[in-house]
Amino acid sequence: MESTRTREAMPEFDPFERDDKPAHECGIFGIVAPDADVARLTFFGLYALQHRGQESAGIAVSNGRGLRYYKQMGLVSHVFNEDNLRPLVGHFAIGHTRYSTTGSSKLENAQPFVVESALGPLAVGHNGNLSNAAALRRELLLRGVGLTSTSDSEVITQMLAGGEGRTWEEKLRVFMVRAQGAYCLTVLTRDALFAVRDPWGLHPLCLGRLGDRGWVVASESCALGTIGAQFVREVEPGEILMLTEEGPQVIARMPAARSAACLFEYIYFARPDSVLQGASLHAVRVSQGRELARESPADADVVIPVPDSAVPAAIGYAQESGIPYSEGLIKNRYIGRTFIQPDDQLRKVGISLKFNALAENLAGKRVVLIDDSIVRGNTSGPIVRLLREAGATEVHIRVCSPPIRHPCFLGVDMASYPELIAHRMSIPEIQRHLGADSLAYLSLDGLIRSTRREPGNFCKGCFIGEYPVDIEVLDKELFEVR
Template identity: 50%
Template sequence: MYENGYNVEPKWKEECGVYGVFSRTEDVSGLTYLGLYALQHRGQESAGIAITDGAWMDVTRGMGLVNEVFRHQVPHMENQCIAIGHVRYSTTGSSLLCNTQPLMVNYSGGKIALAHNGNLTNAAEIRHELEEQGTIFQTSIDSEVFVNLIARSRAETVEEKIIESLKKIRGAYCLAIMTEDKLIGARDPQGFRPLCLGKTEEGSYILSSESCGLDVAGAEFVRDIAPGEMVVIDDSGVKSYPFAMNEKKASCIFEYIYFARPDSVIDGQSVHDARFMMGRVLAREAKFKGDIVISVPDSGTTAATGYAYESGIPFVEGLIKNRYIGRTFIQPTQKKRDTSVKLKLNAIRSVVAGKSVIMVDDSIVRGTTSGKIVNMLKQAGAKEVHMCISSPPIGYPCYYGIDTSVRKELIAATKSVEEIREFIGADSLHFISLEGLKSCVSEVNADDMCYACFNSAYPIADGEKPAGDSKYVFEQRKK
């Protein structure tokens, strides 16, 4: 099909992580390397680090995991004072070296590097306008729109240029931006994606997608960047620039269900505590009786322990995970996902054989992975498999940076709960209720969350669907 002059096909959109360090005393690139390690769960396709000493700026990027990209050496520069880093899952554009981040450009105001987590819903529209005006794009990712808007701005200061650019953008974004003398962070007005600020004992400032990225660097959590806020860090400290803080908040509930690490705290809510409570609520709602409770590791484990705690049924390790295999849900193609399932998990026959098993997982998106796991358990001798899911059925696409962007490929869009149960081969199936899920994030206002993938209540009414609706929207042009 064609939309806005582009030939598009339905594909999936995914996640990223950003990191940044400002310091006159510590190894900023080394800290960024550690931070990206901590955020590796947010992106496994590529990684990159950009650094500056106040005059020169350089970037090192590559395909693969953090330790693979920086296998030989972490980038270094004498007197380096700022670094930003990025781990990527492709949101827009193919998984290619040219689309890795951070992006680095030279423009009339100097040098700038940028790392982006999220998905812009009006990127195709803006890019088309810029191309009509003669702008040349070097990548096929929506993030490049940011740097071009900043470069073209006639505002006087870099802060004003960035804010002017942000006000033209819709959708989900958390940004780590580096100039020769400033580290800048920004979060979209709805607060879809998380971003926080930390400080080390030596006085270094850190920006991270999650608080676990602060912990690995020995930094103290200072605060979350507020939705609609930009912070600028330089030698004078941290300055706050609110640019759109009166918008309706809509942070992503899936950060608590799946994406974030359990040891992170996002907007004051412990991810671990939220997932543990999801398991307790599942036990109250489902009331499944069984011999053992197991999880689909690792994202289902905390909820499974909550189920066991509430029900009194023992939690055991029934599935073994190969720790060297990445997440199947956010692999870039279905073929890779299918292969990963076989390599990733194996049932422990002595644990599950002859047992009525209650299995807890975080979500069912397409149903293929869940079906393979249920079949694996039954082949290992499980008498029954009762499945509990710590999210409601995902029946609608997400356009804000999660891998659920094509409705016809979402199993809950076309099948009832009973039909899903039959499809995956489980003996019973229960999804947590939406109200039950809301009760699990007690430290945040449940009304300030986005549940669009469950109920189609999209927070950005005038831009809920990105033009083109494809990660390849900037690659497949209409002839």
Template identity: 80%
Template sequence: MMDDKPQHECGVFGIYAPDEDVARLTFFGLYSLQHRGQESAGIAVSNGRRINLHKEMGLVAQVFDENSLRPLQGHLAIGHTRYSTTGSSKLQNAQPFVVESALGPLAVGHNGNLTNAHDLRQELLNRGVGLTSSSDSEVITQMLAGGEGRTWDEKLRVFMVRAQGAYCLTVLTKDALFAVRDPWGLHPLCIGRVGETGWVVASESCALATIGAQFEREVAPGEIIAIGEDGPRTVARMPAPDRAMCLFEYIYFARPDSLVEGQTLHAARVAQGRELARESPADADIVIPVPDSAVPAAIGYAQASGIPYSEGLIKNRYIGRTFIQPDDRLRKVGIQLKFNPLADNLEGKRVVLIDDSIVRGNTSGPIVRLLRDAGAVEVHMRVSSPPIRHPCFLGVDMASYPELIAHRMSIPEIEDFLGVDSLAYLSLDGLVRATGHADAGFCQGCFTGRYPVDIHLVEKETFEN
């Protein structure tokens, strides 16, 4: 299927709740974090003595049934849903990683990307640790298992001293759950209460809502929280550089109903649409989104511009992994396997087409043609993010330099390439303004090439491959 979106890396979840069926709650938590990774899923549970694990390739609902859940008894657990950045989507890369260590069993779930993974990996190999996968999450696990420190608290702090880049971790030991967020706060992580005595952490607050937990607060950048018998305890707040939240969580990744900095991402995206309307108005009859992700921005654009919101494209809701290849005829049909136009709404209309982002630019052109074939007389494309001119090295699978259309072409060239009557992107300022927290720090690496973290190591590795 044709696709032109950045790819999530992972969703993490953790729970400490003596009165609950923690594996079952983890399952439903992961279920609501499914959009953060569809390649593998896993749950590790501790009963205070040992850690049991089940993980497999596939969607959460495919990986678990009552049989695989049954052995996962205990009172604390972590879960993970993974999208692989590297293309090597194999079971041995699935998470959580579980190892036995000198301090007892250890399970780790990771969302993000270490920029110095290559160095750390080399260090482990030199220290004589054999590694079974290409995943930087195994590197983290072995660093924790074998790193300096007499306690988990110490080991986690040592880890944070050594690690560079993006990481939200849930760490399970025999009797405690840890939540760790990198000092930049690149990706979201929050904590809530479940029932009388239980605590839960998750990549996004939607996972809390889904299992009926109460959102408490975000885990602070650089914070390590330990949750044990006595409830949560802040182990450390590591010295934090400037805050740098991933702007793409605002634009596309996180679920619209998740909360970041006190507002839903839906509201943030509606605001992006409003900004976009202000910055780049269009003379048109209807505003339509590329469903589903661009719906809030389109609603915002419509509200601010006064042009009526409408639907112009229907997305096959069962789009998912199919093993059947399109043949030549179907490749020509192309985008229609995913979207069909609503001719009634388009016929004779001047259309503002809203999408949240353009990465390679391979689907926008066919969508525009689809709209024209269905009768649209003008198509004005408006994108609720700035042009993506640089890859992400911090946990998001964006694309490489030569693939990025905005790296290769100027805006007029892209306009031409897509066959639109006009094209405009949201400005970086406008985007930041729309977050409602213009003063908070944001990562803007993929837009400006200025990353909050030193990336020369990953870059090097990338160029070598």
């Protein structure tokens, strides 16, 4: 590939702006444990799922008679303390940590949503995005249902609370017939916990066992291990699972003709110590790096990752290519967690606020820089510049996903068409824009091979623009009062 260092004009990187990554979705957790402090266990389960959403957190608990809940804006560790956990006493609990996909980031949209219904109290936690949310919301309003938020998750809650059916099981079946799009749900009633996964299995949900009498559901298996629960199986696409003190019971299975798991769970979202479809995500990401090395070799001296998410893929690339692996960038993991804005002098430092380069590992070296994805392209160029300033003689970017040319409408905040660099530029143009000596992406076939699953079992919408369900294009803040 032709080497070039010509770069188009690029704005200075602001480390306090959004990362150049797909934004996370949400994390959901549920537990039935008669002999345990379920609120405290839910807190630690949410702590393990914090990577999936950092805007708000909440826990709802049932004692068999009524529900209590607490939710607030902020990280799990900031929202909860001993004082607000103490009143949350019961045998059943659900928890939620949110990244907003429909509805802005504000307390009214925090979850779980809790309402009173003819069948008793109801709390709902939701990960995903309904593609027909606007039509369902309009139907509720025309029926006279008052809505207090701008989230499709409240639409789900009200559909269940006031929908057809004499039991929660019947209401859940009716909901699944009406809803389109991505949803993993934890549904808490007075005396049961329901776990629900959409018919396409777009996002993950798993079941675990805690001791002799406890049962847990969570977005990822890493949350099970955190509280000492043992992984049992995944909740199947289209499955409604009821958990009580008697154990889990399958209420219904309503799968689509084929599953359509989100590929970005394998690339970036899920923690590397989680397991999806029986595969360790760390191993899958190492395999992505190996595939990338076979497809797009580079003549270089060292392989380095963009920390932390690209580390397994960089290990795989180094193993397959024979080029030594090394650290070249050290990440300040907490720079985005402060609300204190840098002054003009610090803003000029730019990418160095977020990363420090290890000059002794870079000086005089031809570098292969491994990243898991490039969405907007607003951090890759400054990183290339940082590596050159540290003495790298060449920088070859290798990306462990195909070019992202389309938004996601099914629960991932993937940016809009104008924001996606691969939508508006060709790969050679992106290379010039970033100032790299070469740029290559993993092919879609190579990515799917790394998962060891059948090609037809994935949603590929953000790569090729084909989605498993009909898409109604919605602005994230469509329902906000302007």
